[in-house]
Amino acid sequence: xxxxxxxxxxxxxxxxxxxxxxxxxxxxxxxxxxxxxxxxxxxxxxxxxxxxxxxxxxxxxxxxxxxxxxxxxxxxxxxxxxxxxxxxxxxxxxxxxxxxxxxxxxxxxxxxxxxxxxxxxxxxxxxxxxxxxxxxxxxxxxxxxxxxxxxxxxxxxxxxxxxxxxxxxxxxxxxxxxxxxxxxxxxxxxxxxxxxxxxxxxxxxxxxxxxxxxxxxxxxxxxxxxxxxxxxxxxxxxxxxxxxxxxxxxxxxxxxxxxxxxxxxxxxxxxxxxxxxxxxxxxxxxxxxxxxxxxxxxxxxxxxxxxxxxxxxxxxxxxxxxxxxxxxxxxxxxxxxxxxxxxxxxxxxxxxxxxxxxxxxxxxxxxxxxxxxxxxxxxxxxxxxxxxxxxxxxxxxxxxxxxxxxxxxxxxxxxxxxxxxxxxxxxxxxxxxxxxxxxxxxxxxxxxxxxxxxxxxxxxxxxxxxxxxxxxxxxxxxxxxxxxxxxxxxxxxxxxxxxxxxxxxxxxxxxxxxxxxxxxxxxxxxxxxxxxxxxxxxxxxxxxxxxxxxxxxxxxxxxxxxxxxxxxxxxxxxxxxxxxxxxxxxxxxxxxxxxxxxxxxxxxxxxxxxxxxxxxxxxxxxxxxxxxxxxxxxxxxxxxxxxxxxxxxxxxxxxxxxxxxxxxxxxxxxxxxxxxxxxxxxxxxxxxxxxxxxxxxxxxxxxxxxxxxxxxxxxxxxxxxxxxxxxxxxxxxxxxxxxxxxxxxxxxxxxxxxxxxxxxxxxxxxxxxxxxxxxxxxxxxxxxxxxxxxxxxxxxxxxxxxxxxxxxxxxxxxxxxxxxxxxxxxxxxxxxx
Amino acid sequence: xxxxxxxxxxxxxxxxxxxxxxxxxxxxxxxxxxxxxxxxxxxxxxxxxxxxxxxxxxxxxxxxxxxxxxxxxxxxxxxxxxxxxxxxxxxxxxxxxxxxxxxxxxxxxxxxxxxxxxxxxxxxxxxxxxxxxxxxxxxxxxxxxxx
Numbered sequence: 001x002x003x004x005x006x007x008x009x010x011x012x013x014x015x016x017x018x019x020x021x022x023x024x025x026x027x028x029x030x031x032x033x034x035x036x037x038x039x040x041x042x043x044x045x046x047x048x049x050x051x052x053x054x055x056x057x058x059x060x061x062x063x064x065x066x067x068x069x070x071x072x073x074x075x076x077x078x079x080x081x082x083x084x085x086x087x088x089x090x091x092x093x094x095x096x097x098x099x100x101x102x103x104x105x106x107x108x109x110x111x112x113x114x115x116x117x118x119x120x121x122x123x124x125x126x127x128x129x130x131x132x133x134x135x136x137x138x139x140x141x142x143x144x145x146x147x148x149x150x151x152x153x154x155x156x157x158x159x160x161x162x163x164x165x166x167x168x169x170x171x172x173x174x175x176x177x178x179x180x181x182x183x184x185x186x187x188x189x190x191x192x193x194x195x196x197x198x199x200x201x202x203x204x205x206x207x208x209x210x211x212x213x214x215x216x217x218x219x220x221x222x223x224x225x226x227x228x229x230x231x232x233x234x235x236x237x238x239x240x241x242x243x244x245x246x247x248x249x250x251x252x253x254x255x256x257x258x259x260x261x262x263x264x265x266x267x268x269x270x271x272x273x274x275x276x277x278x279x280x281x282x283x284x285x286x287x288x289x290x291x292x293x294x295x296x297x298x299x300x301x302x303x304x305x306x307x308x309x310x311x312x313x314x315x316x317x318x319x320x321x322x323x324x325x326x327x328x329x330x331x332x333x334x335x336x337x338x339x340x341x342x343x344x345x346x347x348x349x350x351x352x353x354x355x356x357x358x359x360x361x362x363x364x365x366x367x368x369x370x371x372x373x374x375x376x377x378x379x380x381x382x383x384x385x386x387x388x389x390x391x392x393x394x395x396x397x398x399x400x401x402x403x404x405x406x407x408x409x410x411x412x413x414x415x416x417x418x419x420x421x422x423x424x425x426x427x428x429x430x431x432x433x434x435x436x437x438x439x440x441x442x443x444x445x446x447x448x449x450x451x452x453x454x455x456x457x458x459x460x461x462x463x464x465x466x467x468x469x470x471x472x473x474x475x476x477x478x479x480x481x482x483x484x485x486x487x488x489x490x491x492x493x494x495x496x497x498x499x500x501x502x503x504x505x506x507x508x509x510x511x512x513x514x515x516x517x518x519x520x521x522x523x524x525x526x527x528x529x530x531x532x533x534x535x536x537x538x539x540x541x542x543x544x545x546x547x548x549x550x551x552x553x554x555x556x557x558x559x560x561x562x563x564x565x566x567x568x569x570x571x572x573x574x575x576x577x578x579x580x581x582x583x584x585x586x587x588x589x590x591x592x593x594x595x596x597x598x599x600x601x602x603x604x605x606x607x608x609x610x611x612x613x614x615x616x617x618x619x620x621x622x623x624x625x626x627x628x629x630x631x632x633x634x635x636x637x638x639x640x641x642x643x644x645x646x647x648x649x650x651x652x653x654x655x656x657x658x659x660x661x662x663x664x665x666x667x668x669x670x671x672x673x674x675x676x677x678x679x680x681x682x683x684x685x686x687x688x689x690x691x692x693x694x695x696x697x698x699x700x701x702x703x704x705x706x707x708x709x710x711x712x713x714x715x716x717x718x719x720x721x722x723x724x725x726x727x728x729x730x731x732x733x734x735x736x737x738x739x740x741x742x743x744x745x746x747x748x749x750x751x752x753x754x755x756x757x758x759x760x761x762x763x764x765x766x767x768x769x770x771x772x773x774x775x776x777x778x779x780x781x782x783x784x785x786x787x788x789x790x791x792x793x794x795x796x797x798x799x800x801x802x803x804x805x806x807x808x809x810x811x812x813x814x815x816x817x818x819x820x821x822x823x824x825x826x827x828x829x830x831x832x833x
Numbered sequence: 834x835x836x837x838x839x840x841x842x843x844x845x846x847x848x849x850x851x852x853x854x855x856x857x858x859x860x861x862x863x864x865x866x867x868x869x870x871x872x873x874x875x876x877x878x879x880x881x882x883x884x885x886x887x888x889x890x891x892x893x894x895x896x897x898x899x900x901x902x903x904x905x906x907x908x909x910x911x912x913x914x915x916x917x918x919x920x921x922x923x924x925x926x927x928x929x930x931x932x933x934x935x936x937x938x939x940x941x942x943x944x945x946x947x948x949x950x951x952x953x954x955x956x957x958x959x960x961x962x963x964x965x966x967x968x969x970x971x972x973x974x975x976x977x978x979x980x
Contacts, residue, residue: 071921071950131949156897157914159923295951729834731947737954 033526033536034767037704040522041536042515042543045258052257052544054213054228059287062215063092065279066146067272067290068136068153069300070128073164073370073732075157077126077135084152085138090145093282094153095137097125100278104244107271111341112485120336122244122274128157130335130372131732132300134272139279139288162370162732166308166332169367186324186359190315190829194396197823201384202802203306203332203726206377206716207744208516210260211292212269212301216276220285225277226253229269232262232514233557234545237270244274257544259516263716264376264559266516268302268338298737302375303726305343306332307384314392315359320402321410324359325392331366331384334373341366341484343374347385348480349473349665350776351424354433355389355411358423370732376559378716379472383777386470387801390781394466394788395797399826404467404785405441409434412469419763425661426473428668429698429770430760433469436672436694439756440467443692444674453676457793462679463689464790467672468781472697474561474771475666477652486657493562493650493666496551497570499528499578500643503627505619507532507606509541509574510550513567514558518773519705520567526701527568531575532582533599534606551645561771564701565667566648569766573646581640582608585622588637590615667762667770669697673714673778677786684812685805686722686787691779694756697772698765706772707755713775714753719745721783725802791815797823834953836964839943840972844979848906848930851938851979855909855928856900864974866967869893876900885917887959890952892918906930920950940975944968 045051082094106119124135136153140146163169187193215228225247231237234254242249259266272290280288292301312327333340344366351360379386397407413420415432422428441447449465456463479491496512509524521543525536542549545556555566579599586608587594598611602618609616625633626642655662676689693714700706723743727735736742743749761768780801787808788798795815800807814820844851854860858879862871867884874880877900885894896915903909910927924946931939946968948960 071916073949132951154916157921295954299951729953731835731949733834733949733953734951735954737951741954 032533033529034701035699035703036526037702038522038526038536040519040705041525041541042519042521045543053210053260054215054230054256055291057215057228059215059217062287062289063139063141063279063283064143064146065276065288065290066138066140066143066150067134067296068138068150068155069296070124070131070133070135070155070157072128072157072159073131073162074160075128076160077124077128077155078158079154079156080136081154082136084154085149088140088145088149088152090141091149092139092141092286093279094139095123095275095279095282097121097123097135100275101125103278104274105246107240107244107338109337110339110481110485110488111337112487115337115341118336120271120338122271122278130300130370131734132296132372133335134275134300137275137279139283143291162730164369164371164728164730164732166306166330166367166369169332169369170330170365187313187315187326190323191318192316192400192829193827194314194316194399195825196312196314196392196395198799199309199312199388199391200800201307201309201387202800203303203371204720204724204802205298205303205726206261206263206265207724208261208263208265211294211297212266212272212290213292214269214273214276214290215287216273216280217287218277218281218285220281223247224251224253227273228255229273230256230259230262230516231266231269231273232259232264232516233267233559234514234547235552235554235556236267237273239554240270241274245277253547255544255546255548256514259514262516262558263378264380265302267557267559268373268375294739295737298726298742299734300372302377303334303372304377305374305381305384308332309388312392314396316396316400319410320397320400320407322355322357322392322396324361325357326361327388328363329365329388331364332369332371333366334371335368336373337366337368338373339375342481343381345480345483345664346381346476348424348483348660349426349476350382350386350471351422351426353386353389354413354469354471354670355393356413357411360423371728372726372734378713379774379777382471382473383780386776387781387784390468390785391798394785395824398788398792399824404465404789405437405446408437408467408469412437425655426664429666429762429764431668431670431696432758432760433670433672436670436696436758437467437469439758440672440674440692440694443694443754443756444676444690446674449676449690460681462681462790462794463676464786464788465674465676466782466784466786466789467674468778468785470671470776470778470781472561472669472671472772472774472776473665473667474669475565475650476560476562477650477655477662477664478555479652479654479662480664482657483655483660490554491654492652493566494553494555495566495570495648496553496556496645497567497574497648498551498643498645499571499574501578501582501619501623503623505605505621505623507534507539507619509539509571511541511545511567512550512552512556512570513563514545514556515543516558518558518563518709519702520563522705523564523568523701524571527572528575531572531579532606534601538601538606553647561669561774563771564697564769565765565771566650568701568769570646570648572766573648574644577644577646578642581642581644582622584637585625585640586617588634589617589625666764667698669695669770669772671695671710671776671778673782675779675782675786677783677790679787679790679808680805683805684809686783686803686808688718688751688783690754691751692754692756693778694758695772696758696760698762698770699759699768700757701767701769703757706757709773710755710775711753713773714779715745715750717775717777717779718750718783720777721780721801722803723749795820799823834948834960836946836961837944838965838968841939841941842972842976843933843937843939844976845937846979847936848932848938851930851940852906852909854979856903858898858900860978862898864971864978866970881913887952887963890918890955894922896922896924902927917948917952919952919955920948922949923947942972
């Protein structure tokens with residue numbers, strides 16, 4: 001992209017010398033490769049068409065499945081007739097919700113109390129609760145036959161009134177989370193109290209190039225189910241599937257190779273996985289493939305959470321420092337909670353956002369509505385809350401006449417306060433938000449644009465400058481689920497890595513992650529190369545994930561910005577164990593002391609040698625000794641397998657459920673974005689004039705990959721802010737089920753991005769790295785702030801996270817008719833602090 | 834998406850003649866725009882097939898109609914529900930008859946239709962004018978048939 005400016009002063013400094021790994025108690029190694037911007041190992045395979053995606057797989061006798069979906073958002077199913085479909089040429093069998101209900105148990109629910117009573121089956125049996133919900137499935141020899149036959153399935157519905165807004169849903173008192181504490185005293189002492197009316201974070205989704213794809217085979221002989229799929233959290237899916245399908249977890253074989261993007265949305269594909277397995281069983285064990293269409297994906301896979309913020313009160317001191325925030329938040333999770341109610345608590349990882357505010361009282365509710373169920377979506381749950389906090393900062397700043405940058409500077413958590421404990425017990429590991437802001441302002445030319453803005457306003461132009469500060473909390477503590485459901489049987493975080501020497505001495509790594517474009521193969525190779533003092537090219541990383549090959553725990557998957565911490569620490573631990581085994585073996589063979597050995601690459605490949613002497617043994621010979629030539633090996637070495645496994649455990653405690661207090665995540669990457677946006681006076685279309693992203697994810701394991709991730713997250717956020725919206729009408733119809741209306745961000749409509757990078761190493765991780773990549777939806781906050789700045793003189797308050805030419809036209813009209821009166825009310829009191 | 838339309842017209846027929854026409858599916862249904870065929874299930878229920886087409890979306894809709902209200906010479910109402918390409922539709926048509934001196938009848942009509950499904954996102958902007966056009970065609974046809 002043209003116009004890219006990279007501020008790399010700190011990065012250059014960190015590249016020069018070598019650092020030492022610490023932590024894990026393992027022997028130290030130098031970081032020759034970690035921190036280098038080497039090209040991704042997986043690129044050649046992917047760009048030359050050698051990637052293995054699920055839809056590339058073709059199996060003998062493979063069948064295809066097509067779902068029959070409800071057009072109604074809310075309706076009683078009164079009749080389903082599949083007889084005509086079953087007679088259609090090529091059709092092997094059909095499945096209905098009623099039939100499946102007799103064969104499976106409903107999926108487990110994480111939510112407490114009433115949520116436990118929600119019966120979530122893979123196909124709707126009696127009633128549909130969102131448009132696009134599958135009610136039947138047709139299995140046929142070809143995809144086209146399945147599609148044609150699906151149209152012959154007759155379904156009668158009796159429509160029921162749909163509930164499509166969170167506020168309407170709340171009338172039914174579907175409250176999931178009780179209120180916390182009180183801030184009354186702080187509000188009495190405040191110099192200013194700002195009251196803010198309704199704010200709304202809209203519903204959008206991720207748009208992976210590859211939609212959900214599942215290939216399932218239920219072996220009639222063994223009872224085992226084999227899945228080749230692109231689910232990105234397979235251990236989680238297995239835990240839902242096994243009880244529902246009545247099999248043991250070890251009977252579920254999950255594998256994925258290359259995945260065309262995920263962003264969290266593919267975590268919740270397990271209902272479809274269940275139907276595909278049941279269809280395979282009914283078809284006598286033949287493989288059944290489902291390739292989701294784009295409309296199906298938009299309508300019925302998963303969306304990001306929609307959230308409404310009500311009755312917000314903000315107490316500030318006389319200098320504009322926020323003392324307390326009170327607010328009521330209503331999260332709309334669609335028709336089924338599924339992965340929820342984790343979304344009801346994950347936002348609490350970033351409770352005060354990047355700010356020092358000590359008193360925050362959020363009355364959090366979650367409601368179900370007749371819309372597509374939600375699922376984790378890039379920046380999951382946190383971005384909604386961070387957007388709210390950024391709106392609070394900007395609205396209060398404007399109400400009190402404090403510029404946006406100064407308002408942030410006064411309220412940011414300081415660098416010297418790190419590690420910083422939040423009011424709810426989370427610990428921010430490191431960060432320097434003020435310096436990030438300074439870098440972002442410099443990149444975007446803030447001061448110059450301020451002058452241009454003043455001149456442009458005289459010409460009647462609407463130009464605004466905005467800042468968005470966000471956090472990308474990573475490596476989550478699953479114990480946070482207990483804040484919502486004290487009986488939830490999980491906590492902590494773990495990942496596994498395997499590093500082994502194969503029989504001919506190749507270094508092979510199996511990861512406990514499910515990569516989908518994040519460059520895990522490359523960064524894993526960098527870490528192992530450093531551990532063994534070889535080159536990344538000599539490290540063979542198995543692509544994808546396979547329960548038959550890879551070691552895993554119940555936390556295995558790729559989500560929550562954590563691989564750089566969890567996955568790489570596990571792999572590093574395994575590599576160091578292998579190094580120790582190689583060292584013991586070489587010491588015996590070379591008749592030397594272990595402390596006299598060194599690792600490196602010699603004339604015959606990777607080797608272990610005696611320092612200062614011409615004695616060395618290469619990896620082939622070492623592997624040979626263990627695997628095929630081990631007669632005479634002393635018994636003291638018989639435990640050596642050269643197949644080393646290491647489990648990473650994050651040092652978490654179970655949160656205090658009563659106080660809703662505890663450390664919910666390990667690392668906090670940060671992003672500060674700045675933008676200049678103009679709203680056209682004729683068309684009201686917003687246009688980004690300049691945009692800068694500054695990222696701090698601690699030590700960058702591979703700066704090239706980090707920059708790519710920052711670009712991806714920024715693109716996603718810009719799309720969400722200006723283009724993407726899962727809009728529903730009052731009947732529960734999704735109005736934006738195609739890319740014509742949804743308009744995802746692409747290379748064609750993204751502006752040039754300037755990029756700056758800082759490094760505040762985490763004191764809590766192996767090499768100072770922090771998980772990153774989700775980006776906290778910084779552009780949504782930034783663009784809203786810029787639009788607010790542009791239109792505030794016209795009386796507009798930006799109260800929604802999605803803004804288009806149409807919505808801004810209506811906003812200006814609303815302002816002209818006094819529609820924002822009372823939206824922001826300021827009480828000035830005598831300052832007591 | 835919901836479409837609601839209402840209006841009235843006067844015809845040179847008695848309320849008895851108008852009423853008997855309205856409650857006779859074999860006479861009333863062919864007036865539906867792009868009518869193809871109908872299948873009478875019983876005195877009050879029948880299945881109507883009509884051609885539907887919005888831009889490139891073409892197909893046949895099967896609509897189950899039910900005569901839900903019968904008040905001889907006063908009023909009649911139909912309700913329907915059916916599948917269309919890419920979605921579903923529900924509709925309700927209500928006719929109220931007023932005796933006008935001279936052997937004439939004033940027909941006060943109202944129609945309500947909902948379209949559901951991903952057809953909305955494919956052709957949402959076209960549906961409302963198309964719906965209005967089709968209702969007008971039905972009313973024009975009804976006036977002509979009763980003339």
